[in-house]
Every structure is written in structure tokens, then in C-alpha cells.
Amino acid sequence: MDSVDVDLGDLVPHPRFGAFPHLPGGTPTTLAVRQQYAYRMQIVFPETKTAADPEKHNYSVIPRAYYVDVLKQCRDCNRRFIFFAREQRHWYEELKFVIDADCVHCPECRKSTRKLRRRFARYSETINAPDLDDDSLATLLSDAVFLWNHGLLNDEQKLRRLHNLGIKRVPDHPVVKTITRLLD
Numbered sequence: 001m002d003s004v005d006v007d008l009g010d011l012v013p014h015p016r017f018g019a020f021p022h023l024p025g026g027t028p029t030t031l032a033v034r035q036q037y038a039y040r041m042q043i044v045f046p047e048t049k050t051a052a053d054p055e056k057h058n059y060s061v062i063p064r065a066y067y068v069d070v071l072k073q074c075r076d077c078n079r080r081f082i083f084f085a086r087e088q089r090h091w092y093e094e095l096k097f098v099i100d101a102d103c104v105h106c107p108e109c110r111k112s113t114r115k116l117r118r119r120f121a122r123y124s125e126t127i128n129a130p131d132l133d134d135d136s137l138a139t140l141l142s143d144a145v146f147l148w149n150h151g152l153l154n155d156e157q158k159l160r161r162l163h164n165l166g167i168k169r170v171p172d173h174p175v176v177k178t179i180t181r182l183l184d
Contacts, residue, residue, distance in 0.1 A: 012106040059099035074106035
């Protein structure tokens with residue numbers, strides 16, 4: 001094992017586990033572990049080793065004997081974060097992710113992606129609804145603005161039709177003013 005000097009400043013915090021490895025006391029010794037296939041050539045914190053239950057794994061070739069906190073870099077924002085051992089246990093033993101699945105996005109980017117998916121699903125469900133009350137229409141308009149700003153809704157005519165419907169039904173709602181600014 002090779003010792004590696006790593007700066008742990010500016011890590012993206014996890015909402016449940018924080019931003020730093022959970023060590024049983026002392027300062028971390030970061031190592032590039034090559035002994036367990038899953039952690040080969042990654043910066044890990046061996047002091048955080050947590051036993052795995054291979055009976056609960058969904059694996060193709062090699063189950064894991066343990067999990068350790070791993071230093072990662074987000075594929076989207078390029079910020080660094082810790083993929084915690086307890087989070088790995090949750091992924092692989094409770095959610096039944098394939099053991100070879102890897103965490104490539106930081107917690108903030110994963111949260112943003114989930115929010116985008118939820119808003120898109122809600123928009124898709126309500127866009128063709130025959131009768132929307134005013135609150136549902138305002139939510140639809142809000143989702144349309146959100147999706148427009150994130151590049152998932154790019155049909156300007158559809159946004160204009162929604163804007164006209166908003167002017168007709170909920171003219172004083174702030175989202176109508178937001179769409180007006182977007183279209184100007």
C-alpha cells in the first residue's frame with residue numbers, strides 16, 4: 001500500500017454523513033488500496049472499514065468483504081466528495097444496486113438530478129390534463145420555467161401557449177411574470 005497526501009478541504013458535504021471520513025479517532029491515513037478489487041487504485045480511508053454482508057449483494061463476479069470511505073470526483077461539477085462506507089452498504093445491501101455500480105456524482109448533483117426528474121415527471125403528467133385548477137396550472141407553469149431554464153423544455157411555442165393560458169387564468173401569479181421575462 002502506498003501512502004498518499006490528500007487535501008480534504010472543499011469537499012461536497014453529504015446531507016446525512018457530512019463532508020469528512022468518519023474515523024474512530026485520530027487523523028486519516030489515506031491509502032491507495034490495491035488489495036480489494038473494488039477499491040483498486042482509489043484513494044480510500046481504511047480506518048473507516050465497515051464489514052459487508054456478501055449474502056445481500058447483487059454481484060456478478062466478486063462480492064465485497066468490506067466497505068471503506070472513498071474519495072471521489074464528481075463527473076458533472078468536478079468537485080470532490082466522499083462516498084461513505086455506510087452509504088455503500090445502503091446502496092449495495094438495501095437498495096440492491098449491482099456491486100459494480102459506482103458513485104460518480106456528488107450528493108448535490110444527485111439531488112439536482114432527482115429534482116429535475118421529479119419536475120419533468122410532474123410536468124409530463126399535467127401538460128395534457130384536460131381540466132386543471134388554478135393551483136395546478138401555476139405548478140405546471142412553474143415546472144415549465146424550471147425545465148426551460150435547465151434546457152429540457154426548448155419548444156418556445158409551447159412555452160408561449162402556456163404563458164397565454166397563464167395570463168388568461170392566473171394573471172397575477174408571479175410565475176406568469178417570470179415567463180414574460182423569459183420570452184422577452
